[in-house]
Amino acid sequence: MVKVALDAGHGMNTPGKRTPDGEREWSFNSKVVTAATKYLNEYDNVTVIRLDDPTGKTDISLTKRTNKANSESADILISYHHNANTGQWGTWTGTETYHYPGSSSGYALASKIHPAIVGAMVLRDRGIKSENFHMLRESKMPAILIEGGFMDSTIDIVKLRDSNVLDRAGRALADALAAHFGLKKKSKSKVESTSGVHVVKKGDTLWGISQKYNTTVAVLKSLNKISGDLIVPGQKLKLPSNSKKAATKPSLKVNAKVKVKKSAKKYATGENIPNWVKGKKYTIQQIKADRVLLKEIMSWVYKKDVE
Template sequence: MVKIALDAGHGLYTPGKRSPADEREWTFNNKVLLACQERLKDYEDVQVVRLDDPTGKTDVPLSTRTRTANSSRADVLVSIHHNANTAKWGNWGGVETFVYPRASTASRQLATNINPRIVQAMGLRDRGVKTANLAMLRDSNMPAILTEGGFMDSTTDIIALRDNDKMKAQGEAIADGLASHFGLKLKKGKDVAAVPNKQTNIPSPSHKTGWEWAEKKGYMNGERPKEGLTREQFASVMMKVVSDLEK
């Protein structure tokens, strides 16, 4: 049995933790946590321990949260957050995931597994995996990560944060990343396939010409233009490009 400690950061009334439009960070965090928790039900042999107040009315002290995770002997801790820069609207943005500066290899591996999944789910810029001396990471006895799924004061990111489908996808991405990390098995009849999207095979107008050129050249197969490129896929594309140049 894998025990997973999930934490929606802060509370409804935590000072400063809100968008310039007064949307509360905990509300965003909670949407992702609930989607993650629901998705984890599709896997065998997994138990969830929630560390924050499920109503959001109380901002549970960080020491209480980590103490609960430690005393429950959780195998991993994921603290879910959404970022802010100046508390005024701006054009910054992106997804990042934090580990403790002296984090275990398992923590770093988990962050590296989950961060790109959140990037893909939200369709935002990848700010990468970073280190920070944060209480949720420092005071936990198990591998721990803290996710930042986008900026609440970003004019671009807030569109994704207000999209319930994207927030659900973020939670499911975290769950599937945890399942991948621990080798969890899906229950019979469950699937990890992405939710079909009728826009999946339609490139953005600004990239339409380049996409059609790459497809014609055989560098791309014409499918899922908005999805990220893995290293092995990039290697295959480069091989084709270099091969053409050498002709």
């Protein structure tokens, strides 16, 4: 199992880490890391260790971040940032990646990842550099720090404000890591729902997830040690061992084939449904709010009574 430590630099309220208009660097960093986590989940045999606070409320100390990566034996560490020059708007631009001075493994990792990020951001390639940063120095595994673009650049800010671009950077990071480690894509069914785990997507709520897996919000909170209602994209939630994904309702459209349930009792017009009609397939000829007209028997049946 490959362990990838991902770090969205700083926190939401870290002093000074803002665009000239007040936008938070962490919010840009987190969008890329969250997307990378989502896309890495499409691969087998990889797990993500997130080092920052995924809510952004706390700026976790650098020491705690590297200690976590080291104690959990991460195979690599990637700290994702966005740059600043003077703090005032200017036309400087570009993407650059750092490794620790003299680290051949750090340079090798940067050489695999940096071109992918440059390709996703479509900004000037400022190259691969070395620097004595804490995240690179104190980590026991190959580590790199990426500066995706300049927050105080009138050129780069256009990309940073585009969620599609940051999502693309996250995908590029995930795919480059997969190529680096030789990871294979999961089957479609595994991606949709890893056994016993739900990966939170944008728009998910605890209530919606509980309904999807026929469980309760209280059970999800207890199992995952959640005190409030906040969940974030990319977060992995454990599911109760007996949970099953709720059955998907049939697609009801004209000319589709449906079967009348054996439990069906009355037509939508009020008459009893004879037993010989039940359990057989029919063609939908018309659709109304709560009923469908079945062509072969020319009768209206409630939608809830077909499958």
